[in-house]
Amino acid sequence: MANRGPSYGLSREVQEKIEQKYDPDLEQRLVDWIVAQCGGSVEKPPAGREDFQKWLMDGTVLCRLINSLYPKGKEPVKKISESQMAFKQMEKISQFLQAAEAYGVTKTDIFQTVDLWEGKDMAAVQRTLMALGSVAVTNDDGLYKGDPDWFHRKAQGYRREFTEEQLRQGRSLISLQMGSNRGASQSGMTGYGMHRQIM
Numbered sequence: 001m002a003n004r005g006p007s008y009g010l011s012r013e014v015q016e017k018i019e020q021k022y023d024p025d026l027e028q029r030l031v032d033w034i035v036a037q038c039g040g041s042v043e044k045p046p047a048g049r050e051d052f053q054k055w056l057m058d059g060t061v062l063c064r065l066i067n068s069l070y071p072k073g074k075e076p077v078k079k080i081s082e083s084q085m086a087f088k089q090m091e092k093i094s095q096f097l098q099a100a101e102a103y104g105v106t107k108t109d110i111f112q113t114v115d116l117w118e119g120k121d122m123a124a125v126q127r128t129l130m131a132l133g134s135v136a137v138t139n140d141d142g143l144y145k146g147d148p149d150w151f152h153r154k155a156q157g158y159r160r161e162f163t164e165e166q167l168r169q170g171r172s173l174i175s176l177q178m179g180s181n182r183g184a185s186q187s188g189m190t191g192y193g194m195h196r197q198i199m
Contacts, residue, residue, distance in 0.1 A: 021123035022122050026130070030133075032146070036146040037068050053122055053125075058092065059089050059090070059091070059092025059095070059096060063080045066099040069143050071143065076103075090113055093117065097128075109127055111125050112124070130151065134151045138153045
């Protein structure tokens with residue numbers, strides 16, 4: 001974590017609002033899922049935002065998590081570095097974020113590396129992990145481990161098929177978004193540059 005003094009004024013208010021979004025109950029559910037998904041090689045951290053951050057901060061747990069959602073031999077993070085150097089740990093977090101986006105997590109649900117590394121927005125980290133769990137449950141490929149009720153399933157597309165006749169009829173209609181051509185005329189309109197008479 002960066003060595004910073006206390007914040008005051010508006011920056012302190014903003015940080016407090018961000019910290020209020022953090023959900024301790026969600027933290028416990030995410031920890032349970034990560035431990036179940038990664039198997040016995042990952043130990044649970046003590047409860048609390050700071051401990052949750054320290055547990056994920058080096059990126060190793062996150063890389064193991066994303067690798068566990070892929071079949072053997074197709075893991076996105078080929079080699080998980082054991083280095084304790086700060087830039088290597090941040091690199092692992094970045095690898096997780098890239099792999100999560102490739103897995104199907106939308107870009108708007110993905111946290112920034114500093115949100116986790118400096119503990120600026122742990123609620124964003126929770127949001128990303130929730131989105132990842134939802135995608136994993138929705139994929140239903142047998143690689144998800146844990147209770148499927150922990151995450152909601154994402155809506156699947158509903159494909160509609162239209163006949164040629166229906167498509168032809170649709171082309172001849174004017175959409176309401178384009179306005180209406182019934183009763184429209186240009187009577188009473190003046191040309192550009194002409195003065196209006198105001199009475």
